Amino acid sequence: MRIKASVIVAILTGAIMLLGYFLPGAFFASVRDVMLRSGMIIGTVALLLGVGNLLQVHLRKIREQRPGHLYSIFMVISLFSVFAVVVLFGPAHPYSVWVVSEIQRPLEIGLMGLLAVVLLLAGVRLLFRRQALGTLVFFLTAFLVLLGTAPLPFISLPFLEGLRNWIVQVPTVAGARGILLGVALGATATGLRVLLGFDQPYER
Amino acid sequence: MADVRCPMCGKPNAEEAETCLYCQARLKPVGPGAEPLGAAEPSAAGGDTVPDWLSRLRDQGSPTPGGTRELSGEAEAPSDQEASDWLSRIRTRADDESPAPSGSTSPAEDVFGRGKPAEPSGPVPAFASSAEEKPPASAATTPAEPASEEDEPEWLKRLRARRAVEGTPGAAPGPSFPAPQATGEGLPPDWMHAPHEDLATGPTAAPGPQLAGGEGIVPSWLSDVQPPAPAPIEPVPPSAPAAPAAFASEDDELRGAYSEKEIPDWLVSAREEAAAPVDVAGLAGVPAAPIETPPLEELLAPGVLPEWLTAGSSPTPPPIEVPGEGLEQAVLPPWLRAMRPVEGPLAPKGEPGEAEERVESAGPLAGLRGVLPPKFEAEVGRHPPVLPSLLDIQPAHAAHAELLQRIVSTPESRAVPRARRRPQARPWGGLAVLVILVAAMMVPGATGTSVFARPSVIAVETLQTANLINSLPRDRPLLLAVDYDAAASAELEAAALAVLDHVMTVGAPIASVSTRPVGAALAERLMTRTRAAHPQYQSGINYLPLGYLPAGPIGLRAFAANPWQAIFGQSAPEGWDAGMVAALHASSNFSAILVVVSDPAALQSWIEQVHTAVPSVPLVAIVSAAAEPLTRPYYESAFPSVQGMVVGLAGAEAYECLNALDPASGRCGRLGVADSMWDSFGMAVLAAVLILLVGGLASVIRRGVISMRRTSHE
Numbered sequence A: 001m002r003i004k005a006s007v008i009v010a011i012l013t014g015a016i017m018l019l020g021y022f023l024p025g026a027f028f029a030s031v032r033d034v035m036l037r038s039g040m041i042i043g044t045v046a047l048l049l050g051v052g053n054l055l056q057v058h059l060r061k062i063r064e065q066r067p068g069h070l071y072s073i074f075m076v077i078s079l080f081s082v083f084a085v086v087v088l089f090g091p092a093h094p095y096s097v098w099v100v101s102e103i104q105r106p107l108e109i110g111l112m113g114l115l116a117v118v119l120l121l122a123g124v125r126l127l128f129r130r131q132a133l134g135t136l137v138f139f140l141t142a143f144l145v146l147l148g149t150a151p152l153p154f155i156s157l158p159f160l161e162g163l164r165n166w167i168v169q170v171p172t173v174a175g176a177r178g179i180l181l182g183v184a185l186g187a188t189a190t191g192l193r194v195l196l197g198f199d200q201p202y203e204r
Numbered sequence B: 001m002a003d004v005r006c007p008m009c010g011k012p013n014a015e016e017a018e019t020c021l022y023c024q025a026r027l028k029p030v031g032p033g034a035e036p037l038g039a040a041e042p043s044a045a046g047g048d049t050v051p052d053w054l055s056r057l058r059d060q061g062s063p064t065p066g067g068t069r070e071l072s073g074e075a076e077a078p079s080d081q082e083a084s085d086w087l088s089r090i091r092t093r094a095d096d097e098s099p100a101p102s103g104s105t106s107p108a109e110d111v112f113g114r115g116k117p118a119e120p121s122g123p124v125p126a127f128a129s130s131a132e133e134k135p136p137a138s139a140a141t142t143p144a145e146p147a148s149e150e151d152e153p154e155w156l157k158r159l160r161a162r163r164a165v166e167g168t169p170g171a172a173p174g175p176s177f178p179a180p181q182a183t184g185e186g187l188p189p190d191w192m193h194a195p196h197e198d199l200a201t202g203p204t205a206a207p208g209p210q211l212a213g214g215e216g217i218v219p220s221w222l223s224d225v226q227p228p229a230p231a232p233i234e235p236v237p238p239s240a241p242a243a244p245a246a247f248a249s250e251d252d253e254l255r256g257a258y259s260e261k262e263i264p265d266w267l268v269s270a271r272e273e274a275a276a277p278v279d280v281a282g283l284a285g286v287p288a289a290p291i292e293t294p295p296l297e298e299l300l301a302p303g304v305l306p307e308w309l310t311a312g313s314s315p316t317p318p319p320i321e322v323p324g325e326g327l328e329q330a331v332l333p334p335w336l337r338a339m340r341p342v343e344g345p346l347a348p349k350g351e352p353g354e355a356e357e358r359v360e361s362a363g364p365l366a367g368l369r370g371v372l373p374p375k376f377e378a379e380v381g382r383h384p385p386v387l388p389s390l391l392d393i394q395p396a397h398a399a400h401a402e403l404l405q406r407i408v409s410t411p412e413s414r415a416v417p418r419a420r421r422r423p424q425a426r427p428w429g430g431l432a433v434l435v436i437l438v439a440a441m442m443v444p445g446a447t448g449t450s451v452f453a454r455p456s457v458i459a460v461e462t463l464q465t466a467n468l469i470n471s472l473p474r475d476r477p478l479l480l481a482v483d484y485d486a487a488a489s490a491e492l493e494a495a496a497l498a499v500l501d502h503v504m505t506v507g508a509p510i511a512s513v514s515t516r517p518v519g520a521a522l523a524e525r526l527m528t529r530t531r532a533a534h535p536q537y538q539s540g541i542n543y544l545p546l547g548y549l550p551a552g553p554i555g556l557r558a559f560a561a562n563p564w565q566a567i568f569g570q571s572a573p574e575g576w577d578a579g580m581v582a583a584l585h586a587s588s589n590f591s592a593i594l595v596v597v598s599d600p601a602a603l604q605s606w607i608e609q610v611h612t613a614v615p616s617v618p619l620v621a622i623v624s625a626a627a628e629p630l631t632r633p634y635y636e637s638a639f640p641s642v643q644g645m646v647v648g649l650a651g652a653e654a655y656e657c658l659n660a661l662d663p664a665s666g667r668c669g670r671l672g673v674a675d676s677m678w679d680s681f682g683m684a685v686l687a688a689v690l691i692l693l694v695g696g697l698a699s700v701i702r703r704g705v706i707s708m709r710r711t712s713h714e
Helices: A005-022 A026-063 A069-089 A094-129 A133-149 A158-169 A171-195 B040-045 B052-061 B080-097 B107-112 B154-166 B196-200 B220-225 B245-257 B265-275 B280-284 B307-312 B334-339 B395-409 B427-447 B460-470 B486-506 B519-531 B552-561 B563-567 B578-583 B600-611 B628-636 B648-659 B673-713
Strands: B478-483 B510-514 B543-548 B592-597 B619-623 B644-647
Touching: A005 A026, A005 A171, A026 A069, A026 B552, A026 B563, A069 A094, A094 A133, A094 B427, A094 B486, A094 B519, A094 B673, A133 A158, A133 B673, A158 A171, A158 B628, A171 B628, B427 B673, B460 B486, B460 B619, B460 B644, B460 B648, B478 B486, B478 B519, B478 B600, B486 B510, B486 B519, B486 B592, B486 B619, B486 B644, B486 B648, B486 B673, B510 B519, B519 B543, B543 B563, B552 B563, B552 B600, B592 B600, B600 B619, B600 B628, B619 B628, B628 B644, B644 B648, B648 B673
Parallel strands: B478 B510, B478 B592, B510 B543, B592 B619, B619 B644
Antiparallel strands: none
């Protein structure tokens, strides 16, 4: 079987990083630190490459007058403007903070509020269209959690808060732990396959 | 069975076959009464094909001891085969030696397909001498006594008078060569050479068979009627060429080109032979003898003539009937008249006379004229024209045909099920929900009322967070990780501000970092809002904005190993406190790690990459309410990775209460950001609960109504 050099590099790198977690010693720590810093640099350059690719795609879209090229124009203008502000003044300058606080934050918060409205409407429509046991469970859960989360006017019902906490911390956490365990096992299996050379995502 | 050889390919074919089996050439010539080419001689030699009248003539012509009739010079009549042989020899020799004068073709020649009249060279029957041949003047037979002129018909008298005026030698003596002798067999009678019209005129009009040399048998009046006999063959003088004009011109040219002396001897001898008179009698070798012919009435008696001859020559042609005279004309019904084609596919399309003018240029018929109908090639192998276009089509029928054509020409289309009508989007529902929620959130701020009670129970994780903050040292910085999106800033900023306010109240230095590009700005926003109440916090002294940490989990791991090198490398920003900068060279120098996240994956990265590197440093999480279920396991485990949590706006409100708790009254004192949002939050959540409740009730009522309708219908 012919083994590629990239596979050997990947396996050695993974093994050194993994041993650095379990074995004490300056050698593994120093090698790990070098690799991590190199990885950070590569990741930073990859981010710049991604920004460059995004800019190229939208510039081509503008040049070829494709549908939606006006949005691309706005994107390019925003990119260069924010880039200039951050480069000139720094990321912690009030100008840079103002751009994020007064433009990006309201936009994203508005979308989040719209998501709340849409979810509420979808819940109501679900009651009309599909009247099944799952729908009833969904309705009751949402109703109790909201009622337990929201303060009631003039009164306080600790029973509702306790019920809400039980719903969130027992059945929901049980499901979340199952999901986390599945994710951890999947990540472990994937890491082992990469370390053993069965998967070669770097070859794609 | 006798085979017939194909004249084109030479292969044998059946006798009755009309076309060659191999090359499709026609074996039987086109024409009435034609015989196959290969079978012509056998049939002519066979005795079965001899008609009865000819047999009687043979009997009459046969030598009988006491008979009045006798064949001249011959004791016995030759057989059919012999007659055929000598006749063919005569034909061949006559064709070779004596070219017929132009324009002297008789009808008999056309019938037998020969170019020249046969000149008997042997025992020729008396009737074989045609009427064209002029009887010799020195014939031994005495001409018969002509009938009186009173017995002649009127038309014959007029014809004779006209001949006399024109000087036609009708009764003039013929050439001097002896008449050929007739043998009475092997040749059709002479009267057969005459046109049918002569036969149709009756016995009085048709000339009877004339025996060779029997001038006395033929009446004189009949001799006048006979067409002029061909001129006797005489030597052609060189000065009077008998050739056509084209040949004459060539002869003149040759004569001019060659003098008389230059003419070779063989050509001179050939001229002399051509100029010598043909001794037909000598060829025959039989002296002429008088032969009595049977009377014409006897020959034309019923049963004597063959059927094929009488059928085509009816003595009394049927009268021409005038259409509509005495007969009721048939009337076609309209529907049949409508179906009658105006122009059929087999209708002749050529010009009149085109068939006769047409000369074949290729194939076995090459060189023949008028054997095929016009436009024959165009019609062969072609489909007949489309008749419906030539029909007289009624408008109703045309409409029906058009409808049928449209139906046929329309492409097949399957019955596409009608697409289920999608329910139209109801923007009014979403808009109503939006209006209700916005109105609910604006009511507390507009009215200035606070009707919603503050949390009466503070969560344990919130109390643990407050206790942790209270125990922070002032010489080590607290690491603030701002890893949330701007969309979640409204909820998380309230909790973060409450915790940071507590931290600044304690006086612990703060170092902020973020793994998100906008995290640095959001961290600066948090610190800006918090420093308004704590102006002692200055950047670089007790607040170190580390900024953006790239590469995700890898950057976190590098940051856990050496925060300073992961961020800045070597040099530090100007004006920073050296002690604080030194504390950043190891992650274990942080007093606590405060992670503000909206995504559970971000908290997971911090726990796995940083907290595992420095497990002695406590980690506190400020998470949104949506991320609580996935982050709580890290807090509630036996070996928790998260030592304290503040969840959502309710946790922020609780933490503000803790910060401004009046120990005397036990009530929340100073109002924070979370408290300012509490009533609006409560109204919005309550409105959402009401909307869900109303929707649930409406759906239940609708279902009940539907079931009642079904019950009533059943």
